[in-house]
Every structure is written in structure tokens, then in C-alpha cells.
Amino acid sequence: MNWLPVYLSLKVAFYATLLTAILGIPLGWLLARGRFAGSSFLSTVVMLPMVLPPTVLGYYLLLLIGRQSIIGRWLQDTLQINLVFTWQGAVLAAAIVSLPLMVRAVQASVENVDPGAEDVARTLGKSELVVFSRITLPLAWQGILAGLVLAFARAMGEFGATLMVAGNIPGKTQTLSIAIYDAVQGGNYQQANFLVILISVITIGSLMALNKFSGYKRW
Amino acid sequence: MLQFSVVKSYDDFVLKKKWTAGRGEVIALFGPSGSGKSLSLRSIAGLEKPDRGFIKINNRYIFHHDRKIDVPVSERRVGYVPQNYGLFPHMKIGENISFGMHRISREEKNQRVTELLSRVGLESKLNKYPSQLSGGEKQRIALLRALANSPEVLLLDEPFSAVDIPVRKILRNEIREFLEQWAIPVVLVTHDPEDIDILAVKTVHYGIDHDPVLKSGYPETDAISV
Numbered sequence: 001m002n003w004l005p006v007y008l009s010l011k012v013a014f015y016a017t018l019l020t021a022i023l024g025i026p027l028g029w030l031l032a033r034g035r036f037a038g039s040s041f042l043s044t045v046v047m048l049p050m051v052l053p054p055t056v057l058g059y060y061l062l063l064l065i066g067r068q069s070i071i072g073r074w075l076q077d078t079l080q081i082n083l084v085f086t087w088q089g090a091v092l093a094a095a096i097v098s099l100p101l102m103v104r105a106v107q108a109s110v111e112n113v114d115p116g117a118e119d120v121a122r123t124l125g126k127s128e129l130v131v132f133s134r135i136t137l138p139l140a141w142q143g144i145l146a147g148l149v150l151a152f153a154r155a156m157g158e159f160g161a162t163l164m165v166a167g168n169i170p171g172k173t174q175t176l177s178i179a180i181y182d183a184v185q186g187g188n189y190q191q192a193n194f195l196v197i198l199i200s201v202i203t204i205g206s207l208m209a210l211n212k213f214s215g216y217k218r219w
Numbered sequence: 220m221l222q223f224s225v226v227k228s229y230d231d232f233v234l235k236k237k238w239t240a241g242r243g244e245v246i247a248l249f250g251p252s253g254s255g256k257s258l259s260l261r262s263i264a265g266l267e268k269p270d271r272g273f274i275k276i277n278n279r280y281i282f283h284h285d286r287k288i289d290v291p292v293s294e295r296r297v298g299y300v301p302q303n304y305g306l307f308p309h310m311k312i313g314e315n316i317s318f319g320m321h322r323i324s325r326e327e328k329n330q331r332v333t334e335l336l337s338r339v340g341l342e343s344k345l346n347k348y349p350s351q352l353s354g355g356e357k358q359r360i361a362l363l364r365a366l367a368n369s370p371e372v373l374l375l376d377e378p379f380s381a382v383d384i385p386v387r388k389i390l391r392n393e394i395r396e397f398l399e400q401w402a403i404p405v406v407l408v409t410h411d412p413e414d415i416d417i418l419a420v421k422t423v424h425y426g427i428d429h430d431p432v433l434k435s436g437y438p439e440t441d442a443i444s445v
Contacts, residue, residue, distance in 0.1 A: 117305040123295070
């Protein structure tokens with residue numbers, strides 16, 4: 001059995017979830033609490049990866065970070081970073097695809113936090129950062145956790161955008177779902193079955209863990 | 220002493236009010252919903268920014284449009300009890316009350332919390348969560364929390380709207396006795412005339428004002444200054 005795609009997928013999903021959290025938590029909070037012009041536009045843009053075909057997303061991403069683009073050339077020339085056909089590129093693709101799930105979950109759970117409690121904390125002399133970290137975040141953490149699990153599961157199974165950006169290089173960018181496709185194409189059903197069962201177990205396991213956690217309340 | 224003289228427009232509605240509350244005085248802002256009562260309260264707390272006018276606590280302007288004074292919420296020293304009390308559901312009662320206490324030791328905090336709780340006879344609730352309290356108990360805790368920092372003004376937004384009518388009667392009298400111990404201006408938002416009869420010293424009537432003149436041009440601040 002070839003375990004490399006499993007290891008690679010776990011690595012890509014881990015970093016993609018991290019990136020999604022860094023972007024998604026502030027974005028979800030902003031969409032739930034911010035009163036600013038353009039919030040509905042922002043909401044639309046953030047949700048786009050949910051409805052666009054992953055291949056289209058991957059193509060956009062290629063245009064953005066490929067050597068022909070300004071950003072891609074700058075990354076290459078100034079920072080010596082090349083994202084195309086690398087596992088870091090796969091992280092980027094998976095993160096973008098998972099972002100809407102994270103933002104949605106955070107937005108919904110922040111909207112559920114009593115704004116009165118946040119206002120009281122402000123009048124009690126607390127800064128916005130303290131209000132967020134001691135009131136909003138602890139009260140919204142279940143939704144945020146749900147977002148993280150969904151983002152991880154989505155990143156784990158990412159196929160289309162990853163294939164466009166990172167390609168199918170065994171041992172380098174060949175993630176689980178791509179390896180499954182590759183194995184089936186090559187008639188290697190033993191490897192395909194192994195990977196299919198594994199990804200099913202991981203995904204079902206994480207969703208079950210999520211269900212167990214989401215009923216938990218200390219107060 | 221709290222002086223309030225504010226103009227604020229909200230969609231097609233204009234709030235234009237001027238009133239004063241003295242030390243130990245309970246002033247009721249009375250009127251139908253949508254007449255800007257809560258907006259006034261939130262302006263004093265610093266949660267909304269008026270378009271014009273000023274708000275002054277004792278000798279300190281916390282907002283003055285023309286002098287460009289707008290003290291941040293966290294520095295206004297106001298006690299605020301929102302409509303549904305805004306208790307922190309994930310913190311025990313003791314933590315709720317001590318949340319706003321700054322720069323004092325843990326022992327001092329605990330001592331102060333116990334002392335406050337004993338004033339309302341709720342010492343036994345120290346380690347309970349808000350969800351384990353009755354409506355009236357929640358209200359008393361919210362009051363204690365607002366007063367724990369020795370604020371210069373106390374703001375109460377519809378304090379009895381979340382409790383049953385029989386409980387309201389008891390709570391009103393309780394609150395009145397309790398507030399008499401604190402010599403600060405209290406602003407009470409209500410649409411219940413009974414609240415006024417029992418609690419308020421002064422009443423300011425709020426109405427829904429759709430004055431087209433006000434909409435097209437705001438009066439000069441001088442025109443409404445005290």
C-alpha cells in the first residue's frame with residue numbers, strides 16, 4: 001500500500017485549515033457584526049467558491065499565481081516562491097475551497113451571541129479585542145469548531161482546484177482524492193479501495209466527533 | 220448630574236431631546252418603541268454616536284460635537300443594563316460581577332463580589348451560571364455587575380420587560396430601595412406607566428417625530444445647548 005497520498009493529504013488539509021481559520025474567523029465576525037458599505041459584496045465574493053466549479057477556481061488561481069501574472073512573477077523573482085505544481089499550491093487551493101464553510105459557520109455562530117453581552121463588556125471598560133476574546137469567541141466556539149472540522153474534511157477531499165494548481169505528481173502533489181482517480185485510471189483497484197475506505201473513515205470520524213462536541217455545554 | 224442634549228437622525232426618524240438628571244435621581248424616558256429611548260441610552264453609553272449636541276456627566280463632557288469630544292465606551296464610566304440583561308452565559312455569577320473590576324487583587328475581588336451579593340441576598344449563587352437563575356435574580360445580578368465599578372451614571376433599558384407581571388411589582392420596589400443606596404443619576408427606559416409611578420422622579424416623554432424641517436437641516440448646536 002502506498003501511504004504517501006494519505007500523509008500528503010493530511011499535511012495539505014492541516015495547513016489549509018489553519019489558513020482558512022486565519023482568514024475565515026475575522027471574515028465571519030466582520031460579516032456578522034460589521035456595519036460597512038460593501039458587506040453584501042464581500043459576502044458574495046466569500047461564498048463564490050461554494051458555487052463555482054472547483055476547476056474554474058483552480059484556473060483562476062493558476063492565472064493569479066502563475067508565472068504570467070504580476071503576483072506570480074513577484075513571488076518568483078522577489079521571494080523565490082513558486083506555488084504552481086507544489087504542495088503549498090495545493091494548500092492554497094484547498095483553503096480557498098474550504099473558506100466559505102468556515103466563514104458561514106463563524107458568521108452564524110457570532111450572530112447568535114447576544115450583542116447586549118458584548119455591549120455590557122464594552123461599558124465595563126474592555127477593549128474590542130478583549131470583548132472578542134473573552135465574550136464573543138468563547139460563546140461562538142462551537143460554531144467555529146464546526147467550521148474547522150468542515151473545512152478540514154472539505155480540504156481532505158479537495159480534487160478539482162488542487163489538480164489544476166498542483167497537478168498530479170506522485171509523492172509531491174498527489175493527494176488522496178487524486179491518487180484514487182489515478183489508481184482507478186490505472187486499474188489498480190487494490191490501492192483505490194484502500195484509499196477510498198481510509199478517506200471515508202477519516203471523514204465520517206471527524207463528522208461524528210463534531211456531533212459529539214456540538215452538544216456539549218459547560219454552562 | 221447628567222446633562223443630555225442630542226440630535227440624531229435614523230433613517231426617516233429624528234431624535235432631538237434635551238434633559239437633565241441630578242444625583243440620585245431616577246429619570247424615566249417614556250414613550251412607544253421606535254421613539255429613540257434606547258438610542259438615547261446607547262448614546263450615553265457611547266454605543267451610538269449622536270449627530271449633534273453634547274452629553275455631560277458631572278463636569279466631564281463625554282460627548283461634544285462642536286468640541287470634537289467623543290470619549291470611548293470603555294472610558295465613560297457608565298453602568299449599563301440592556302433589555303435582556305446581557306449576562307455572560309459562560310461565566311459564573313461571581314465572574315460576571317467581577318468582570319469589570321480592574322487593577323485589584325484576587326482577594327479584593329472576591330471580597331467585593333461577596334459583599335455586593337450579600338446586599339441583594341444572593342450569596343449562595345456565587346458559583347452558579349446565569350442559566351440557573353430566575354428572571355428576577357438575573358436582573359439583580361445584572362444591576363450589581365453594572366454598579367460593581369462604581370459608575371457615575373446607571374442606564375437601565377426596559378429592566379422589567381423580561382419578567383412576569385407579578386414579579387415586576389416586587390422587583391420595582393426592590394430596585395427602588397436598592398438604588399437609594401447609590402447617589403448617582405439613573406436613566407430608565409420604559410413604556411410601562413407603572414415603572415414611572417414607583418421608580419421615577421422625573422419623566423421625559425418621547426414621541427415619534429417626523430419633522431420634515433428637522434430632516435432637511437439640523438438646528439445649530441447653540442439652539443439646543445443648555
